[in-house]
Structure formats: C-alpha cells, structure tokens
Amino acid sequence: MAAIAELAEDRVVEGVYAVSRKAKLRTRGGATYLSLELVDPSGRIEARVWNDVELLDARFAEGDAVRVLGRVERFRDRLQLDVRTLEAAPEQDPEAMAPALRRDADELDGFLEFLAGEIAHPGLRGTVTRFFRDVKLRGRLRALPATVEGHHGYAGGLLEHTVGVATLCRETAQLHPRLRNDLLASAALLHDVGRTMELGKGPSFRPTEEGRLLGHVQLGLRLIEERAAGLDVTVRAELLHAVAVHHDARGARTAEAAVLYHANQLDAIAATRPVGD
Numbered sequence: 313m314a315a316i317a318e319l320a321e322d323r324v325v326e327g328v329y330a331v332s333r334k335a336k337l338r339t340r341g342g343a344t345y346l347s348l349e350l351v352d353p354s355g356r357i358e359a360r361v362w363n364d365v366e367l368l369d370a371r372f373a374e375g376d377a378v379r380v381l382g383r384v385e386r387f388r389d390r391l392q393l394d395v396r397t398l399e400a401a402p403e404q405d406p407e408a409m410a411p412a413l414r415r416d417a418d419e420l421d422g423f424l425e426f427l428a429g430e431i432a433h434p435g436l437r438g439t440v441t442r443f444f445r446d447v448k449l450r451g452r453l454r455a456l457p458a459t460v461e462g463h464h465g466y467a468g469g470l471l472e473h474t475v476g477v478a479t480l481c482r483e484t485a486q487l488h489p490r491l492r493n494d495l496l497a498s499a500a501l502l503h504d505v506g507r508t509m510e511l512g513k514g515p516s517f518r519p520t521e522e523g524r525l526l527g528h529v530q531l532g533l534r535l536i537e538e539r540a541a542g543l544d545v546t547v548r549a550e551l552l553h554a555v556a557v558h559h560d561a562r563g564a565r566t567a568e569a570a571v572l573y574h575a576n577q578l579d580a581i582a583a584t585r586p587v588g589d
Contacts (some may be wrong), residue, residue: 317354319391323384330409330515332356334374350380350393351515353412357384361394375516377404406536407455410514413468417454420471424453427478428501433494435543437552440498444540452508460517463580467514470507473579476535477503480575495547496568499554503572506532529556540588555558 314327333349346361346369359382361368372378374384382395413420431437444448458473460463478500487494509531510523522531533552540548554572557563563572 315354316350316352316357319357319384319393321384321386321391324382325384325393326379326381327352328377328404328409329380330377330404330406331372331374332410332515332517334372336369346395349396350378351411352409355411357391357393358387359395361395361398364397368510370397371398372400375406376405376408377401391444407514410517410577411466413464413466413472415468415472417468417471420468420475421450422452423475423479424471424501427475427482427497431494431497432576433498433547435540435547436494436498439536439543439551440501443502443535449505449508455514456507456511458504458507458518458580460511463583470504470553473583474501474504476579476583477575479569480578484571484575491567491571495550495554499551499568499572500575502532502536502551503555503558504528504532504575505535506530509535529559 314323314325315564316327316329319325329350329352331348332351335347337347338344342367343362346365348359348361350359359371359380377399377400379401380395380398382393382398385392385394395480406579424444428440431440437504453471453474454468457466457469459469464470464473478497481496481500482493484589485491486495506528510519510526510528511517512520512523516569532555536555537548540551543551549569553565554569557565557569557575558572561570561573563575
C-alpha cells in the first residue's frame with residue numbers, strides 16, 4: 313500500500329485512505345465529477361473521479377475510509393490522483409488515518425505539563441490546572457489540528473502549536489522581565505482551547521455547529537469564564553483579553569496580549585513558510 317507522502321507522478325497507486333473532503337461538481341462542459349481530498353497519516357492529496365461518477369459516489373461518504381486504485385498526475389504544479397475505481401473500506405478506522413504530527417505526542421504532553429507547572433500565581437495556576445486535568449480535553453488536544461487548512465493542520469497539531477506558542481512566550485518573558493510571566497504563560501496555554509469545541513473528529517475535522525457559528529475564540533472565552541470563576545476579577549479580565557485578541561494586533565491593550573499575538577503569528581509562520589535546501 314502506498315503512503316501519500318511517497319506518491320510520485322505517473323505512478324499507479326493502490327492504497328487505503330480516508331476521505332477528508334468530498335464534493336460533486338461539474339466541468340465547464342457540464343459533465344459531473346467528484347472532487348476529493350484523500351488523507352493518511354503521512355499527508356494529503358487532491359483526487360478526482362471522472363468516470364462512473366454516480367456508481368462510485370454511492371459507495372462512500374465524506375469521512376469514510378476507502379480502497380483506491382488510480383494514477384498520480386500533475387495538475388497546476390501539484391500532484392493529483394486520477395481515481396479509476398474505489399470502494400469503502402469499513403474495516404479501517406478513518407479517524408486514525410488523519411494526517412499526523414511528526415513529533416512525539418507524549419513528549420509534547422510532557423512539555424505542556426512543564427510549562428503549566430511553572431505558573432506561580434495561585435489563581436492562574438488553578439485555572440490552567442482545571443483545564444489540563446480534563447482527560448477529554450487533553451485527548452482532543454492530541455487528536456485535533458490547530459487549523460484545518462493552515463498551520464499545524466494535522467491531528468496533534470493543536471497540542472504542538474499550543475506548546476510552541478507557550479514556549480515562545482516563556483522565552484520572551486525571560487528576555488523582558490517586565491512582562492507578567494504567569495499571565496502570559498496562562499494566556500498562551502489557553503489561547504486555542506476553543507478549538508477543542510470548534511472542530512469535529514478526523515479525518516475531515518468539520519466545524520461543529522457551535523464552531524461554525526461562534527468560532528474558537530468565543531468558545532475559548534466561554535470555557536475560560538466557566539473555569540476561572542474564583543480568579544480575581546482584574547486578572548481574569550486580562551487573561552480573557554489576551555485570548556480574545558490573539559488574532560488582532562491592534563486590539564491588544566496590554567504588553568502580554570501583544571506578545572501572545574506575535575508569538576501565535578511566529579509559530580504559524582515558522583511551521584508553514586517554505587525554507588531553502
């Protein structure tokens with residue numbers, strides 16, 4: 313079976329993948345075709361079904377695992393799979409076939425615990441601890457991406473990105489002791505916690521209904537408010553503010569909020585921008 317990361321142009325492929333996207337479209341000439349995105353733990357590839365569309369369309373749904381036979385072609389400088397035939401593979405777990413992070417998840421979990429353990433402020437430490445003692449939430453950090461189509465867009469990307477942003481904030485606070493490290497660390501560790509409610513399971517990671525309507529920032533603020541009831545009002549407001557504006561540089565009213573914004577951007581850019589050989 314061929315892993316997606318190993319596919320090459322003009323190669324005939326037989327493999328089992330998960331369908332993360334499925335759409336029935338029409339060509340300019342009016343012919344129907346299926347546009348798919350296929351994934352496995354090694355990566356993702358666009359795929360097209362041009363023939364026997366109605367027959368093959370009925371065999372599977374978005375989110376299913378499928379057994380595929382096709383040929384790899386190049387279209388607009390990207391590899392694409394021309395599917396000749398496919399069928400459902402119900403014996404496979406499609407969620408386990410979502411693209412996966414390359415780093416060790418247990419090691420990242422250890423970093424997360426270390427960063428949370430450095431928080432000295434009792435109220436902030438208690439708030440962060442209430443999140444990270446939540447077994448279901450910790451599992452979703454390991455199972456979900458940070459974004460669906462952008463940076464860290466693979467299962468476990470949410471955990472990796474959270475650790476990355478918190479580490480950048482920690483190093484910045486060491487360079488600039490005027491920053492309130494406990495506030496910054498807490499905001500960094502919780503800044504994307506709303507993703508755990510915004511996104512559904514792999515391989516498609518489709519938004520939940522709340523996620524579609526509210527987005528991860530609003531959902532994260534709600535989670536923090538629920539678990540920070542005993543936190544001093546001013547400290548809680550500053551924590552909520554930093555999380556609220558972590559995508560809005562102009563909205564930052566504190567140094568910690570501004571640093572979190574830039575750390576979030578830096579980690580996203582470092583993970584996605586191309587580098588030289």
